[in-house]
Amino acid sequence: MYLEEIIGEVQLENDRFECKSILNREDAVRWLKTISGFANASGGDFYIGVEDKSHKLIGFVRKDADNERNYFNNQVNEHLFPRPRISIAFLPYKVRGQERFVLRASVMESEVKPIILKYKGIPAIFMRRDGFTGGATYEEIIEMSIKSSNTQYDTLVSDVKYDFKKLLKLRNFFCEHSDGKELREKALYSMGFVSKEGFLANGAVLFADDYRGGKTEIMCSVYSGTGRGSNRIVTVNRYNGPITDTINYAMDFVSQRMNRSMIKRNDRRTNVDAFPKRALFEGVINAVAHRDYYQDGTQIQLDLFRDRLEISSPGGFYRGEKFGKNYDLSGIISKRRNELISGVLVACNVMEAAGTGFEKIAEDYAEADERHRPYIYAASDHFTLVLPDLTYEQGVADSDLSAIAFVPVPDGTEHDEKVLSFCYHQARRASEIAKFLGLSDSTYFRKMILENLVKNGYLIKSKTARVAVFRTNAEMVSPE
Numbered sequence: 001m002y003l004e005e006i007i008g009e010v011q012l013e014n015d016r017f018e019c020k021s022i023l024n025r026e027d028a029v030r031w032l033k034t035i036s037g038f039a040n041a042s043g044g045d046f047y048i049g050v051e052d053k054s055h056k057l058i059g060f061v062r063k064d065a066d067n068e069r070n071y072f073n074n075q076v077n078e079h080l081f082p083r084p085r086i087s088i089a090f091l092p093y094k095v096r097g098q099e100r101f102v103l104r105a106s107v108m109e110s111e112v113k114p115i116i117l118k119y120k121g122i123p124a125i126f127m128r129r130d131g132f133t134g135g136a137t138y139e140e141i142i143e144m145s146i147k148s149s150n151t152q153y154d155t156l157v158s159d160v161k162y163d164f165k166k167l168l169k170l171r172n173f174f175c176e177h178s179d180g181k182e183l184r185e186k187a188l189y190s191m192g193f194v195s196k197e198g199f200l201a202n203g204a205v206l207f208a209d210d211y212r213g214g215k216t217e218i219m220c221s222v223y224s225g226t227g228r229g230s231n232r233i234v235t236v237n238r239y240n241g242p243i244t245d246t247i248n249y250a251m252d253f254v255s256q257r258m259n260r261s262m263i264k265r266n267d268r269r270t271n272v273d274a275f276p277k278r279a280l281f282e283g284v285i286n287a288v289a290h291r292d293y294y295q296d297g298t299q300i301q302l303d304l305f306r307d308r309l310e311i312s313s314p315g316g317f318y319r320g321e322k323f324g325k326n327y328d329l330s331g332i333i334s335k336r337r338n339e340l341i342s343g344v345l346v347a348c349n350v351m352e353a354a355g356t357g358f359e360k361i362a363e364d365y366a367e368a369d370e371r372h373r374p375y376i377y378a379a380s381d382h383f384t385l386v387l388p389d390l391t392y393e394q395g396v397a398d399s400d401l402s403a404i405a406f407v408p409v410p411d412g413t414e415h416d417e418k419v420l421s422f423c424y425h426q427a428r429r430a431s432e433i434a435k436f437l438g439l440s441d442s443t444y445f446r447k448m449i450l451e452n453l454v455k456n457g458y459l460i461k462s463k464t465a466r467v468a469v470f471r472t473n474a475e476m477v478s479p480e
Contacts (some may be wrong), residue, residue, distance in 0.1 A: 001059045001095070002057060002058075003019070003047060003057060003102070006091055006093050010369070015041060015042065015044065015128050015129065015131060015276050016038070016045060017042035017044060018034050018045075018046055018047070018052075019048075019051065020046070020049075021049065021051055021058045023068060023072060028075050028119075029117065029119045031235040032079055032080065033117060033126045034046060034116045034128070035076060035080065036080055036116070036117045036126045037128035037134075038084075039080075039108070039115040040126055040128070040144060041128040042109050043108050043109040043326035044063060044128065046105040046107060047066070047104055047105075048068055048072070048105065049068070049100075049102040057102060059095070059100035059101055060100060060101050060103075061098075062099065065103060068237070069088055072088070072103070073088075074107060078311070079117055079118055079119055080116070080117055081116045081296065082110075082115065082153070082294055083159070084107055084108065084110045084115050085107075085159055086105050086159070087102070087108075088104070088105050088106075089104045090102075090103060111151050112151050112153070112156065114144045114145065118383060119282050125144075127140050127198075133164075140147065140471070144356070152340075153202055153203070153293040154201060154203025154293060154337070154338040154339065155192060155202070155203065157197075157202070158200050158202050158205050159203055160200045160205050161198060161199060161200070162193075162194045162199065164188075165205060166210060167209065168209055170258075172244075173248075177348050177350050178348065178349050183347075190274050190345065192233070192343075193340065193344070195420070202293070203293075203338060203341045203344070206341070207222075207243050208242060211242045214240065214297070214426060215293050216240060216241060216243055217299035218238070218239050218250055218255075218300045218302065219234070219236065220237045220306055221235065221255060221303050221304065222236075222239060222300075223304065225306050226306050226307045226308075227305070237253065237259075238299070245305035246288065247285065247288060250300075251284060253302065254275065254302065254309060257304060258273060258389070259273075259389065260274065260391065271389075273390070274309075274389040274391050274392070275387050275390070276364035276365070278360055278361075278364055279360065279364040279365065279387055280373070282361050283309075283311045283349050283385045284302075284311065285350055286313070286343070287300045287313035288300065288313075289337075289338060289345055290313055290315070290337050290338070291313045291314055291337070292313075292315025293338065294315075295315060298314035298388075299314070300314070304365065305389075306392060307388065307395065307396050308386050308387060308389055308392075310384055310386050310387075311384065311387070312382050312383070312384040313382060313383055325375075326375055328357040330359045330362050352466075368390060369395070371396060372395050374387050404417070407476075408479040409452065409453060409456050410452075412452065413435070413448065416458070417435060419450070419453060420458060421472075423459065423471050423472045426471070427471040428470055428471075429470075430445075430470065431448060453470075457473055457476050458473055458477060459472060
C-alpha cells in the first residue's frame with residue numbers, strides 16, 4: 001500500500017511534506033532539521049513509517065507506533081527551543097488483516113521565530129524551501145526575529161484542550177481573593193484564556209491543576225548568614241506546579257521561617273514581622289507575572305538570609321532598561337511581559353491593573369531607616385527584589401564579595417581572588433567582571449585572566465540567553 005491510499009490525495013515532494021521510514025536514533029539531528037525548518041517556514045506534515053521516495057507504507061504495530069511517538073516527542077522537547085506546536089495522529093490501515101499504523105506529525109508555523117535546534121551543545125537555525133531543509137540565511141533570521149519580536153509566550157495557543165473541571169485550584173484561588181465570588185468561564189474566554197477551537201493558551205496551561213512542568217519552578221533557600229559564599233545553606237526546597245500553588249508555596253515558605261520580634265519605632269515598641277506580608281506578596285506576584293517563560297531550565301529563586309530576602313525572576317524587565325541597585329521603587333516602570341498571566345492575576349485581585357505593586361512595597365517600608373530600605377536591580381537575564389529583614393538591627397550588608405579560600409591558580413594573576421569572589425554566588429558576564437575590577441574588557445583580560453581560570457577549573461563558563469557568563473566552581477573554591 002501507498003500513503004496516497006490512506007490520506008486520499010497525491011503528495012509530491014514540497015515545502016510542507018516529508019516522509020521517513022523510521023526515526024534515525026543514531027543521527028536524530030537529520031530529521032529534527034525538518035521539524036524546525038517546517039516551524040520556521042509555513043508548517044508541514046511529517047510522516048513516519050512511509051518510504052521517502054516511493055511513499056510505500058512501512059508502518060508499525062500499535063506498540064511500536066506508540067514508542068515512535070514517544071521518541072519523537074522526547075527529542076523535540078530536548079532539542080527544539082521554543083518547542084513548536086505539533087499535532088500527532090495515528091493513521092491506521094490493514095495488511096493481510098493485521099492492523100498497522102503510520103504517524104503524521106503536523107507541524108504548525110511557529111508564531112515565535114526562529115525555532116532553534118540545539119544538538120550536542122551546538123545551536124542552529126533551519127528553513128524549509130523547495131522541498132528541502134537547509135540552514136537559514138542571515139536575512140531569513142533577521143526577518144523571523146522582526147516578525148516575532150512582539151509575541152508573548154503566554155498568549156500563544158497550546159495543544160492542550162480546555163477543561164473547566166481541571167481549573168479547580170485557579171477557581172479556589174479566585175474565590176479566596178475575591179470575597180467568595182466564583183470564577184466564570186465567560187471571564188476566561190474574554191481574556192484569551194481559551195482559543196476559538198477550544199485549546200488553552202500557553203499561559204493558561206500554567207494554571208491547570210495537573211501542570212508539573214519546569215515553567216513554574218521555584219527554588220527556595222535559607223542561608224545561615226548574610227552571604228551565599230561564606231555561609232552554609234540550611235534549606236533548599238524546589239516546587240513545580242500550577243501558578244496559584246507556586247504563589248502559595250512561596251508565601252508559606254517565607255512566612256514559616258521569617259523572624260518576628262518587638263522593635264522600637266517612634267518611641268514605642270511594636271510587634272513587627274521580618275517582611276511585611278503585603279510587600280512579600282507583591283514581590284512574589286511580580287516575580288511570577290514578569291518572569292520570562294521562554295527561558296527553559298530556569299526558576300524563580302527565593303533566598304532567605306539573616307538580613308534580607310532576595311526574590312529573583314528569570315528575564316530582565318520587559319522592554320525596560322538594565323540598572324544596578326535602585327531604591328526608588330515607585331519610579332520603576334516595567335511593561336508587562338505576560339499579558340494573559342497578568343490579566344488572570346488582576347482578575348483574581350492579587351495584582352493591580354495599573355502595575356503599582358512596587359509602590360505598595362515602598363509604602364510598607366516607608367518608616368524604615370536607610371539600612372532597611374528595599375531595592376531592586378535588573379540585568380538582561382534576571383531581576384531581583386531585595387526586602388530587608390526589619391527585625392535584623394544591623395540592616396542589609398552592602399558587599400558584592402564573598403570570603404573565599406583556594407589553592408593558587410597556575411599562571412594566575414593578582415585579580416584571581418576578586419574574580420572568584422565576585423562570581424561565587426552569581427554568574428557574571430565578562431563585561432561585568434571587567435567593570436568590577438576597573439579593567440577594560442580586552443582580549444588580554446579575557447584570555448589571561450578569565451580563560452586561564454576556566455582552563456584550570458576555577459571558573460565554569462556557560463551561556464545564559466546566548467551570552468557567556470562565568471561562575472566560580474565551588475569544588476575548587478571554598479568559603480572561609
